[in-house]
Amino acid sequence: MNEDTVKKRVAVVTGAGRGIGRAIAESLARDGAHVICVSKSESSCGAAAESIREQGGHADALAVDVSSGEQIRNACEALLEKHECVDILVNNAGITRDNLLFRMEAEDWESVITTNLTSCFHWIKALGRPMTRKRWGRIVNVASVVGLTGNAGQANYSAAKAGMIGLTKSLAREFSARSVTVNAIAPGFIDTDMTSELDERVKEGALGAIPLKRFGKVEDIAEMAAFLCSDKASYVTGQVFTVDGGMVM
Numbered sequence: 001m002n003e004d005t006v007k008k009r010v011a012v013v014t015g016a017g018r019g020i021g022r023a024i025a026e027s028l029a030r031d032g033a034h035v036i037c038v039s040k041s042e043s044s045c046g047a048a049a050e051s052i053r054e055q056g057g058h059a060d061a062l063a064v065d066v067s068s069g070e071q072i073r074n075a076c077e078a079l080l081e082k083h084e085c086v087d088i089l090v091n092n093a094g095i096t097r098d099n100l101l102f103r104m105e106a107e108d109w110e111s112v113i114t115t116n117l118t119s120c121f122h123w124i125k126a127l128g129r130p131m132t133r134k135r136w137g138r139i140v141n142v143a144s145v146v147g148l149t150g151n152a153g154q155a156n157y158s159a160a161k162a163g164m165i166g167l168t169k170s171l172a173r174e175f176s177a178r179s180v181t182v183n184a185i186a187p188g189f190i191d192t193d194m195t196s197e198l199d200e201r202v203k204e205g206a207l208g209a210i211p212l213k214r215f216g217k218v219e220d221i222a223e224m225a226a227f228l229c230s231d232k233a234s235y236v237t238g239q240v241f242t243v244d245g246g247m248v249m
């Protein structure tokens with residue numbers, strides 16, 4: 001990635017404390033962006049921001065529980081007082097509460113929809129307007145291949161991820177006249193804390209379904225995100241990019 005690609009941009013990455021979000025934050029920072037690392041716990045986003053600064057990049061930490069619209073609105077208000085505009089928004093924070101539908105509690109449905117999908121609405125509503133005024137912006141929503149295919153035991157998660165894809169396509173149309181692009185990435189199985197919790201049999205089954213015969217690395221997703229956030233991707237909007245070792249073709 002060219003170092004000039006996202007220079008001098010301000011970027012918000014949610015779920016940047018660990019896993020995919022942290023790799024995206026590091027990648028954008030390497031490309032020159034000032035990255036606001038958002039996560040639920042102060043220690044996790046704090047460590048991510050510190051590590052970026054230690055490597056010579058620019059980063060701040062911001063602890064926000066994205067399941068709260070009020071916390072998101074307050075955070076965005078504070079951000080827009082400090083920075084005239086947030087140019088790049090990566091909605092990556094997400095959780096799973098897996099179960100077969102008849103065993104799924106309503107609160108597991110709601111917490112996954114609220115954290116994974118409704119949060120995107122709040123972030124984009126608060127940060128999208130200054131982007132449209134500036135006539136430059138990049139929004140990347142980290143969905144999942146199960147938002148395209150569905151998955152038994154993940155009705156809540158798949159619905160949230162499919163919702164992110166619908167949101168992405170609708171807003172790509174709404175914001176296109178102002179040169180703000182909106183795209184989604186649909187990762188397959190990526191090696192992170194989220195997938196380390198999975199049963200070994202589930203992992204073996206998943207591996208068998210991946211043509212490239214390995215789980216993805218967080219960097220595989222970060223590279224795609226960095227491209228979509230760069231000037232090089234100015235003619236790309238409303239798309240869903242599967243990064244999954246060939247699982248969904």
Ligand code: NAP
Pocket residue numbers: 014015016017018019020021038039040041042044045064065066067092093094095115142143144145186187188189190191192193194195
């Ligand atoms: P992860 O390792 O579990 O990390 C999740 C990150 O999200 C953490 O930084 C966590 O904050 C943050 N987060 C969770 N709930 C939050 C909340 N309520 N408020 C603020 N931050 C919150 O997850 P990952 O595997 O990197 O996944 C990242 C994204 O990719 C998710 O949206 C996930 O659905 C998607 N995805 C992952 C895979 C995969 O195979 N790993 C596949 C497809 C899609 P703390 O650090 O403070 O806990």
